[in-house]
Amino acid sequence: MIPDAISYEEAALLEPLGCVLHGFRKLDIRPQHQVLIIGGGFIGQIFLQLVRECGVSRITVSEPASYKHETLRGLGADAVVSPLDPDTADVLASSADVVIECVGRTDSVQTAVRAARKGGQVLLFGVAAPDAEAAIRPFDIFSKELRIMGSFINPFTHTDAIQLVSRGKVRLAPLISHRFTLEQLPDAMRNYPQLGVSKGIVQI
DSSP: OOOTTSOHHHHHTHHHHHHHHHHHTTSOOOTTOEEEEEOOSHHHHHHHHHHHTTTOSEEEEEOSOGGGHHHHHHTTOSEEEOTTSTTHHHHHTTOEEEEEEOSOOHHHHHHHHHHEEEEEEEEEOSOOOTTOOOOOOHHHHHHHTOEEEEOOSOTTOHHHHHHHHHTTSSOOGGGEEEEOOTTTHHHHHHTGGGSOOSSSEEEO
16 A cells, blocks of 8 residues: 555656666665666666665766756766766776666667676666667676676565655655646647656656
8 A cells, every 4th residue: 555655646656666676676786886877867866866875985877968967966976977978988987886777778788888897787777679789799798797687677566665765765756847737748748858857757
């Protein structure tokens, strides 16, 4: 059951939180780790909050939309970089103990492997197209002894997701950026890229 302390808006977002929690539990995150999150949308923002609770050494988020950067810093990112910056690739190269890919693009998957340092963990959480192919050098996986993992849906995580929100460990309400009526839905869907959605989720 959803406790009264959780609003209907937050309850509607528990399903993606459960998915994130399933992926998060695959990782072995320790306080001394430096973590890179690729993608600062809604999913990346949830991962950011969970990683922050681990008290890690440093959290960097790679996000091209500059209007999201302030939100990401407010949620606990130590640094926010843009993959559109030509210097970003060099800055991120072999820099992270844990890399969480939240985009699902072939270039972001390739970046995730490059950014992991020796002994690093790479979680591919973003949903790529079924026919997408990424150019990854097997030698990088071999020489850096990487652990590359995938994560799919949310088995047995709903109860824990509810507890995280109830205890204030994950904040969902601040991630809602726009609200629309059903009548406004067609226009909202047509104009979504132009809305300037800074936090990643639109409530209908």
